[in-house]
Amino acid sequence: MKIEHLAIWVKNLEESKTFYQKYFGAVANEKYHNPVKDFESYFLSFNNGCRLEIMTRPALKESTKSYESQQYGLIHLAFSAESREKVDELTEILRKDGYTIAGEPRTTGDGYYESVILDPENNIIEIVA
Numbered sequence: 001m002k003i004e005h006l007a008i009w010v011k012n013l014e015e016s017k018t019f020y021q022k023y024f025g026a027v028a029n030e031k032y033h034n035p036v037k038d039f040e041s042y043f044l045s046f047n048n049g050c051r052l053e054i055m056t057r058p059a060l061k062e063s064t065k066s067y068e069s070q071q072y073g074l075i076h077l078a079f080s081a082e083s084r085e086k087v088d089e090l091t092e093i094l095r096k097d098g099y100t101i102a103g104e105p106r107t108t109g110d111g112y113y114e115s116v117i118l119d120p121e122n123n124i125i126e127i128v129a
Helices: 013-024 084-096
Strands: 006-009 032-034 039-045 051-056 076-080 101-107 113-118 124-128
Touching: 013 039, 013 051, 013 084, 084 101, 084 113, 084 124
Parallel strands: 006 051, 076 124
Antiparallel strands: 032 039, 039 051, 101 113, 113 124
16 A cells, blocks of 8 residues: 555645746646636656645635644655755755745754755645655
8 A cells, every 4th residue: 555645735736836846856747627616736746656736726715724833634745855965955945945944954853854844835844864
């Protein structure tokens, strides 16, 4: 058994697609649009076979989640970098491009070297080595 994909709701579908393509090497399929449900989505594929579905609908309500909030449910996505240097490098690129660095690169108690950033929709992304 393996996880086929994860899905996240976003406000700006195109901005989110571009973010994951530019920084994490995602390849997007053709946009899916269901006019009856006023729903649009992309499947983003990564080189290891994992997929992320990003979806939008105009009727969605704003989330109250934040990086600091402790809530049940899915909390973050983690992308594996090749090395500590790659974690540092990508973190600095994202910082320079104006993204929030929610956690500076560090070694965690469970042995990961990671930084934590927020994507354009404030979803929590870990970059790990």
